[in-house]
Amino acid sequence: DTAVSQTPKYLVTQMGNDKSIKCEQNLGHDTMYWYKQDSKKFLKIMFSYNNKELIINETVPNRFSPKSPDKAHLNLHINSLELGDSAVYFCASSFGTEAGELFFGEGSRLTVL
């Protein structure tokens, strides 16, 4: 039973399209995150939600919109995709804001053509 699961694992799409990535965790964690890993493997936090409330919103273009319908789910919607959005997007969760390690999903590789 996967602890943090993301779908889809791969997305290939054209510039200008809109796409969504879904994330679900069955660990009972309160806090969930989206990270972006670029082609140089650099990991950058994008958003964090704690109990459905947005607590971290880094300087991310507003084409990116996270949504947390409940504390077990955090989705990421991206409008008007650009070439620079190509990356691996990781969902993660933790017990809370003062928790220890992050539990990561397997990542969703987005390729924008």
Add this chain to the structure above:
Amino acid sequence: AQKITQTQPGMFVQEKEAVTLDCTYDTSDQSYGLFWYKQPSSGEMIFLIYQGSYDEQNATEGRYSLNFQKARKSANLVISASQLGDSAMYFCAMRDYTGGFKTIFGAGTRLFVKA
């Protein structure tokens, strides 16, 4: 501003030898946590070890130990008895516990274990 620095883009180690991966950090917070994660070529992120800023003893987990030197703001990862399966990217990370509550990552070190 908080920052994590990993100065070794790539490292080679002979199988069965020990290797140290360097990590320095910068923060003005008193309460923070330091982490190491492994990312094999398959892409998943695997948590290895954690050190709290108030922990006086260095953390150890099996073959992994964290050499924590608070005054120097360094948190090096030591892998003993390297195995071929240790070949991967290794990320040092820091989480602050005094308001930001976000985990930031260093640029990573790619470790190659030679047979």
